[in-house]
Amino acid sequence: MVAYVEEPPTLDEALGTENRKQWHEGWQLEVDSLIQNKTWVLTQLPAGREPIGCRWLFKCKDDGRFKARLVAKGYSQKEGMDYNEMFAPVARFNSLRTLLALVCENNWEPDGMNVKTAFLHSELDEMVFMDIPEGLYTETSTLEAGEAMVYRLVKSIYGLKQSSWAWYGRINKFFLDHGFQRSEQAHSVYIHRFFKLIILLYVDDLVIMAPSMEDVLWIQTLLQEEFEITDLGPLTTFLGMEIRRN
DSSP: OOOOOOOOSSHHHHTTSTTHHHHHHHHHHHHHHHHHTTOEEEEEOOTTOOOBOEEEEEEEOTTSOEEEEEEEOGGGOOBTTTBOOOOOOOOOHHHHHHHHHHHHHHTOEEEEEEETTGGGGSEEEEEEEEOOOTTOGGGGTTSOTTOOEEEEEEEOOBTOTTHHHHHHHHHHHHHHHTTOEEOSSOTTEEEETTTTEEEEEETTEEEEEESSHHHHHHHHHHHHHHSOEEEEEEOOEETTEEOOOO
């Protein structure tokens, strides 16, 4: 059992706790991922535009990992200016229960996967400007004084109103390109009839169900070639549910 760890509200407070080393490592991993994915470009704020805010969100996972995530304050976005569409690929519990019943009846293999920083894999169509996050202010030190510098987001990040929509478009195209069909009854369920694979999508979490581990490994390999993936192994928990099989 993991001991309770207080989750700090800011980077400054995180670096002032007894777990400062772990929080800093988690924060640095997130920063590295944002930079490697070329999430933004530093630019001067155009006249007449207001940048949206952002904050670091810190969380200690059930497995003991210290995670940091940059979250945009999307509530300040304006429809028609810096976002147009909103949608989240969230599977229904009825879909999950039905698929788990199929797993039991057919003795299939259920496996869990997570797409790391999923939203960073999708590009934005809109012009979105964001304040420079806490801890990254030094990037502006060589610029002329008095300029209002911000980040123009190239990739979507958590918290933006259109992030889930952009990610869904990206992962939906991936599945269709590799022979999957989207269920007409559940927009977050994909079926590959040749390999008899079924995938349930819940934002950035995937539940893969197949007759054999060879079939699971086939889609895992394709996913790992396209995205940064964490293999969670045989499904034991999902959306607060504990799953056991004998």
